[in-house]
Amino acid sequence: MSLTAALASFLAVLPAELPDKTILACLILSSRYRPGFVFAGAASAFLVQVTIAVAAGGALSLLPHRIIEACAAGAFLIGAVLLWRQKEDEEEDNENSGRDGVRSTFWPVFGTSFAVVFLAEFGDLTQFLTISLAARFHDPVAVGIGATLGLWVAAACAVTVGWRLLKLIPMHWLTRGAAVVMLALAGTSAYAAAS
Numbered sequence: 001m002s003l004t005a006a007l008a009s010f011l012a013v014l015p016a017e018l019p020d021k022t023i024l025a026c027l028i029l030s031s032r033y034r035p036g037f038v039f040a041g042a043a044s045a046f047l048v049q050v051t052i053a054v055a056a057g058g059a060l061s062l063l064p065h066r067i068i069e070a071c072a073a074g075a076f077l078i079g080a081v082l083l084w085r086q087k088e089d090e091e092e093d094n095e096n097s098g099r100d101g102v103r104s105t106f107w108p109v110f111g112t113s114f115a116v117v118f119l120a121e122f123g124d125l126t127q128f129l130t131i132s133l134a135a136r137f138h139d140p141v142a143v144g145i146g147a148t149l150g151l152w153v154a155a156a157c158a159v160t161v162g163w164r165l166l167k168l169i170p171m172h173w174l175t176r177g178a179a180v181v182m183l184a185l186a187g188t189s190a191y192a193a194a195s
Contacts, residue, residue: 005137009146017154030162041113046151053130054140073189084179
């Protein structure tokens, strides 16, 4: 395993992922749900996506772009609707209900985070970057480790920021704002699917 390939992958993927829509989705989800649960789902999705990228190589570019973007748009739209419809938490001290009293146990939050990140990341810039790095260095393990760590660091930053937003912004504003942002992400994905 090449340390140079792992480090180059980390340094290329991290800054490319920070301004990405999947990191914004992590930030939004972690402002609403338990950050650890969101990170677990997002980190698992990133790991699967990197595995696909280094294993599939150039074959990923053959997948229909419109279908991938349409699926991402659907996931964001569902997320927007779910966030908009949720009522404000009335019992914040209840350990099992979390901040919103709905869907805050591990598996639903993990599943939602995994699905949103997995679909949004499919065919994304960092995935193609990972494919290119694996082809360049001929070391899929090193590239996979570096890319995964870069994505995990970006997700951890987003989850940390999202969790801290609760101290600054009232929950009902945050929920409505998150729904609007998810709706905008659905729109951009739908536009990309149509073009």
